Amino acid sequence: MHPALHPSILDELRARIARIQHAGRPTHAVLPFGVPALDRHLPQGGLALGAVHQVTDAPQSAAAPLFIGGILARLDGTVLWCLRSRDLFAPALAGVGLHPDRVIYAEPDDDPGVLLCLEEGLRQPGLAAVVGEVARLPMTASRRLQLAAEASGVPAFILRRWRLAADAAEFAQPSAAVTSWRIASVPSAPLPVPGIGRARWRVELVRSRGGATAVWDMEACDAEGCLALSTDLADRSVASASSRAA
Amino acid sequence: MIAPADPAADEAALDRLALWVLRRYSPLVGRDPPDGLLIDITGAAHRLGGEDGLCTDLCTRLRHAGITGRTAIADTIGAAHACARFSARTIPDLPITALRLDADLIIKLRRVGFNTVADLDATPRAPLARRFGPSPGQRLDQLLGRSPEPMQPIAPAEIIRIRHDFAEPIGTPDALAHATHALTEAICVALEPAGLGARRLDLVFHRVDASLVAIRIGTARPIRDAGRLAKLLLDRLPQLDPGFGVEAMTLAAPLAEPLAWRQANSLQPNQGHRGHDVSALIDTLTNRLGHDRLYRATPVESDIPERSVRRIPALAPATGATWPGYPRPTRLLARPEPVDTIALLPDQPPVQFTWRGKARRISRADGPERVFGEWWCYAAETSAVRDYFVVEDGGGARFWLFRSGDGEDATTGNLRWYLHGFFG
Numbered sequence: 001m002h003p004a005l006h007p008s009i010l011d012e013l014r015a016r017i018a019r020i021q022h023a024g025r026p027t028h029a030v031l032p033f034g035v036p037a038l039d040r041h042l043p044q045g046g047l048a049l050g051a052v053h054q055v056t057d058a059p060q061s062a063a064a065p066l067f068i069g070g071i072l073a074r075l076d077g078t079v080l081w082c083l084r085s086r087d088l089f090a091p092a093l094a095g096v097g098l099h100p101d102r103v104i105y106a107e108p109d110d111d112p113g114v115l116l117c118l119e120e121g122l123r124q125p126g127l128a129a130v131v132g133e134v135a136r137l138p139m140t141a142s143r144r145l146q147l148a149a150e151a152s153g154v155p156a157f158i159l160r161r162w163r164l165a166a167d168a169a170e171f172a173q174p175s176a177a178v179t180s181w182r183i184a185s186v187p188s189a190p191l192p193v194p195g196i197g198r199a200r201w202r203v204e205l206v207r208s209r210g211g212a213t214a215v216w217d218m219e220a221c222d223a224e225g226c227l228a229l230s231t232d233l234a235d236r237s238v239a240s241a242s243s244r245a246a
Numbered sequence: 247m248i249a250p251a252d253p254a255a256d257e258a259a260l261d262r263l264a265l266w267v268l269r270r271y272s273p274l275v276g277r278d279p280p281d282g283l284l285i286d287i288t289g290a291a292h293r294l295g296g297e298d299g300l301c302t303d304l305c306t307r308l309r310h311a312g313i314t315g316r317t318a319i320a321d322t323i324g325a326a327h328a329c330a331r332f333s334a335r336t337i338p339d340l341p342i343t344a345l346r347l348d349a350d351l352i353i354k355l356r357r358v359g360f361n362t363v364a365d366l367d368a369t370p371r372a373p374l375a376r377r378f379g380p381s382p383g384q385r386l387d388q389l390l391g392r393s394p395e396p397m398q399p400i401a402p403a404e405i406i407r408i409r410h411d412f413a414e415p416i417g418t419p420d421a422l423a424h425a426t427h428a429l430t431e432a433i434c435v436a437l438e439p440a441g442l443g444a445r446r447l448d449l450v451f452h453r454v455d456a457s458l459v460a461i462r463i464g465t466a467r468p469i470r471d472a473g474r475l476a477k478l479l480l481d482r483l484p485q486l487d488p489g490f491g492v493e494a495m496t497l498a499a500p501l502a503e504p505l506a507w508r509q510a511n512s513l514q515p516n517q518g519h520r521g522h523d524v525s526a527l528i529d530t531l532t533n534r535l536g537h538d539r540l541y542r543a544t545p546v547e548s549d550i551p552e553r554s555v556r557r558i559p560a561l562a563p564a565t566g567a568t569w570p571g572y573p574r575p576t577r578l579l580a581r582p583e584p585v586d587t588i589a590l591l592p593d594q595p596p597v598q599f600t601w602r603g604k605a606r607r608i609s610r611a612d613g614p615e616r617v618f619g620e621w622w623c624y625a626a627e628t629s630a631v632r633d634y635f636v637v638e639d640g641g642g643a644r645f646w647l648f649r650s651g652d653g654e655d656a657t658t659g660n661l662r663w664y665l666h667g668f669f670g
Contacts, residue, residue, distance in 0.1 A: 060643040062576040063670030078524050089578035089667060090543035090555050091569040100543050101564040104524070106531055107539040117531060126524035185642035185670070187609065196612035196636050199644060199670065220670065223571065 018210070028153045031074060035218070035227055038203075042179075043211040047071060050153040051178040052146045054137070054207075056160040056171050058184030063201050066096050066221050067183050068131055068157045073097030073225030075155075077128030080121040082106045082114045084133060085161075097225040102128075115141045118156055122148035133159045135167065142176040171206070180207040186217060189231065198222070200230060256280060263313075264400050269500045271300065273448030273460035276323075276397045282330065284323055284397055289485075290462065293536045323397060324389030337390070338364035345385040351378060363389065396456040406442075407498040408432045415454050415491025422451075422488065422495075423480055429497040430476040443468025443505035449479055451486065452494040461486060464537075465529045466561045468503040474526055478533055528560050545569050549617045551578065551666065572615065573636055575646045575667025582664035585647065589663065592653030595635045599647065601665050606639040616652070631658040636669065644669035 028050030032039045039046050047053065057064040065088060072079050073096055081088075081103050094100055108114050114132045121130040122145065137158055149156050158177065162168050171180070182204040191197045199220035205213050219228040257279065264283055268275040271294075274286035287300060294300045301317045308315035318329035325337060328344035340363045342355055355378065360366050363386065366374070371383050387393040401407060408429055416422060426449065437444060445468050450460040463478040532540050541557040545567045548554050554569065589596035595611030613635030619627025634648045646667035651659025 060641065061670065062668040065576050066670035080527070087577045087580065089551075089575055091545075091551075091574040092576040092670070094568045095571065095574060100545065100568055101566065103542060104528070104560045105541055105543065106535060108535055113535075117535075120530055121527060124524075124527040124530065126527060183670075185644065187640065187642040188638060190610070194611075196610045196638055196644075200642060201670075 033227055035229055037216060037229055041214050048178055049155045050149050052142060052149055052156045052158060052176060054158045054160060054175060054177040054180040056182050058182055059165045061185040063183040063185055064159055068159060069093040069096045069098045070221030070225030072129055075128045079103050080106060080127055080130045082108060082117045082132040084114060096221040097223055111136050118145055119148050122152050122154050122156055127154055129155045131157045131159060133161050135162055137175055139175060146176040178209045182206050265402050273450060273462045274397060274399045274458055276399055278327060282327060286397060322389060322391045323395050328389060342366060347381060347385055405498050405500050406436050406502060407496060408436060409494060409496045411494040415493045417488040417491045422483060425495050426479050427476050429495060431472045433497050433499060434470050434472040437470050437502060441504055442502040443470040444475060444499040445503050446501035447475060448498045448500055450496040451492045453489040454491045454493050455489060459486060463533045466525050468505045470505055478529055481530060525561060550620060576670045578667040582666045585663050585665045587663040595637055608637045609640050610638040612636045629657050
């Protein structure tokens with residue numbers, strides 16, 4: 001190996017780049033998923049609090065609210081959930097461990113209204129997290145949210161929803177979000193008896209700042225909001241989770 | 247029952263009613279004696295579901311208090327006064343008694359053949375003024391909005407109020423913000439000796455053309471923190487039109503409550519952490535969105551899914567209640583949508599269903615979860631039954647289907663299948 005490519009030099013360079021990137025910004029806590037395969041893959045060993053995260057549903061799936069709800073269930077404190085349509089069914093969030101007393105819903109008129117409410121929620125003290133359901137997330141708005149989240153240490157989750165499936169291409173547009181996730185439903189494991197087992201999701205990390213993208217097949221959030229690696233995958237080596245460099 | 251007329255008591259009752267309206271509906275309320283109140287509802291109606299919502303709310307509350315009220319909404323004081331008292335298809339059809347003129351003047355006008363507003367409006371103004379004085383023409387112009395009629399809002403003595411007059415009219419956002427800060431600090435000083443905190447603040451702008459505009463903010467808990475109150479007011483300032491300038495500003499606290507210190511629980515630090523004070527954020531968002539747009543969901547003991555959630559105010563005390571852990575969909579359709587299915591009766595899940603033109607084969611299913619109608623609430627649901635199934639199609643998407651009826655007895659439902667929600 002060429003001496004310049006020695007691993008310790010690379011590590012030092014990475015650390016220096018990280019110092020430059022985070023110069024003057026407070027470092028915030030990290031919430032691990034509790035799934036080693038996921039946490040190892042994320043640059044900070046978990047989901048960075050004090051950052052903006054984007055989540056969207058694959059077509060014909062309604063898993064993203066539960067994915068977010070599961071994360072919120074493992075935080076402590078009140079959560080602001082801004083929505084525009086009234087179809088979110090609160091008992092489902094309670095089913096992944098997010099107690100109804102902890103969620104305050106806000107219903108602004110339009111997408112800019114949702115983003116303003118989110119920013120207000122990030123700037124004023126007292127919340128554990130904010131969630132906003134929007135279709136459009138302009139670059140400027142996502143940068144504003146990211147700066148507000150960095151300043152307060154409160155995470156913001158943007159749940160992207162589209163009226164038409166064709167609009168979902170907008171999810172690939174650049175944004176200041178630190179991570180972007182796409183959650184799709186996949187067939188669950190068959191039970192030995194008639195019935196339906198724990199739901200199974202394909203969790204796709206579409207974008208991760210300072211990290212690589214990846215796809216995992218996971219068991220859906222349980223009553224405490226914890227994900228788990230699919231059993232048939234957990235038996236094999238983790239390397240079989242498909243992963244490619246960003 | 248007959249009682250002697252008591253104009254003084256009527257006047258006092260009208261004052262009390264005006265104070266109640268001021269506290270509840272709008273910062274600008276005027277008296278229209280002997281039996282009327284004028285309410286400037288500009289910017290005040292959206293909190294109660296628009297103009298119709300406000301009228302309904304007002305009439306219902308008056309009726310419960312034993313007062314028969316009539317409301318009218320119009321662009322001018324004269325038109326609102328007339329429409330609340332007289333019914334006519336159009337403004338010109340209104341009788342001249344609607345014009346707020348002296349009774350003997352009306353008799354004189356009637357005697358020469360003026361019966362409606364249209365009659366009066368069609369007459370040349372100069373001879374009319376020479377014979378009857380200026381008031382018919384003036385009232386007519388005020389009714390039709392041709393001449394301004396500033397409202398005289400009430401200023402009850404029991405409401406703490408601070409007024410600042412300016413040497414020169416101001417109109418720039420910076421100057422208005424500066425004046426707002428000064429007023430909030432002054433009102434906090436005025437509230438302090440009484441031990442009160444503001445629950446509602448009205449900031450009234452006296453424009454140079456003698457018209458008034460007002461912004462009102464509300465808080466969930468009494469506050470006497472000038473910074474926080476000023477922030478809530480400044481949040482609304484961009485929507486305000488200062489016109490040609492503002493020559494005076496009045497800040498009043500129509501609703502002020504004792505500022506009670508609450509004991510903090512130091513023995514249970516974990517609960518203390520959970521109870522981070524979010525009231526400042528709630529106040530900001532409530533003033534921006536309206537009080538019905540900010541809520542928490544809480545369980546209702548009902549098996550019917552769409553009735554199992556109730557909204558409560560965002561800062562209501564924690565209920566601690568949650569839903570039983572049955573599988574419930576993430577997205578619930580407001581109205582169940584009929585689907586075509588292939589299913590065996592009486593209690594097999596469907597093997598295939600078609601929703602919005604797309605057929606889906608069901609690979610796994612769970613159910614039924616039988617839900618009975620609430621016969622103790624609604625007679626129509628005496629024998630109604632829904633059988634809910636969680637089904638998963640070949641792609642892993644999960645749906646919540648139900649069959650109306652128990653599959654055997656036609657009185658329990660029409661045996662049609664419906665889609666009610668989507669699981670994650």
